[in-house]
Amino acid sequence: MTGGTKEKTTARRRGKPIEVWVTEEEKTVISEKAKEAGMSRSGYLRALGLNTPIRSVVDLKAVADLAKVNGDLGRVAGLLKFWLAEKRGQGGDPIDVERTMIEFRELQGQIRETMSMIVYARKG
Incomplete structure (x- = not known):
């Protein structure tokens, strides 16, 4: 960490860090995407590198x-x-x-399908 600020972290060190050179804009985008997923930058990049599905917190809010x-x-x-x-x-x-009741039931089915697609089919 630079600049004298400390981030809260409960994770223990897992090994050796990997340096990745990015522009300030790329760092900002990575930070935002990690936050959307409810992850640290390190955890987010690790998940991407290991091809682990990443679920956005925003998507889960939409499902709710x-x-x-x-x-x-x-x-x-x-x-x-x-x-x-x-x-x-x-x-x-x-x-x-x-007819209106049937349309409501059909709409409910479509909503359930959409929720399932978001929760189960979404990958990083």
């Missing part, structure tokens, strides 16, 4: 957000179903309500 939307869609579809059962179609055509 999609899970909330998916739950909301399920609750809305449930309310529509309840309304249809209680009101026997008053104020709306039962076929339209049923």
